[in-house]
Amino acid sequence: MVCRIPKGRVTTYKIIAGQLNTRAYRAVGRAMASNENYPHIPCHRVIRNDGKIGNYTPPGGIKRKRELLKKEGVMVKNGAVENLKEVIYRYD
DNA sequence: AATGTGACAGAGG
DNA sequence: ACCTCTGCCACAT
Structure with a gap:
């Protein structure tokens, strides 16, 4: 899912969970946290539904x-995406 | 089996 | 904007 996010756009934990037909937003985040594939997965494009950045486990935080x-x-x-409506990716 | 804790979300004060 | 619950799922104790 995360790999499908185009460059320059972002998505949210909620949306991803939604695509997976579940309400396990937290499980999604947990997946990121445990997944150490950050070199080849754009985890940084996944933010919170309220537009805030959320967390980021890899070095640099x-x-x-x-x-x-x-x-x-x-x-x-201030830890939140500005023009969220413009950059958010909803997996049309 | 029972708790408690998160890269979260939503409602209420 | 803040803080406090509650709901959610997977995982560790």
């Missing part, structure tokens, strides 16, 4: 997540 997003054109302010 939330800082890193912000940078990666910013680098892809996603503006973050």
Whole structure:
């Protein structure tokens, strides 16, 4: 799922859970946390439904997540995505 | 089997 | 915006 997110867009734990036809938002996050494939999976494009960044386990932490997003054109302010409606990816 | 804890969400105060 | 519950699922004790 995460790999399908286009560059410069983001999605939320809720949306992913929704696509999996479950309400296990937390389990989704847990999956990320345990999954150490961060070099080849854009986990940083997964944020919270309220637009906030959420957490990020890999080295660098939330800082890193912000940078990666910013680098892809996603503006973050105070731990929250700015033009969320514009960059969010809902798996049409 | 029973608790408790999260990269969460939503409602209520 | 804040904090406190409750619901959710997987996993560790």
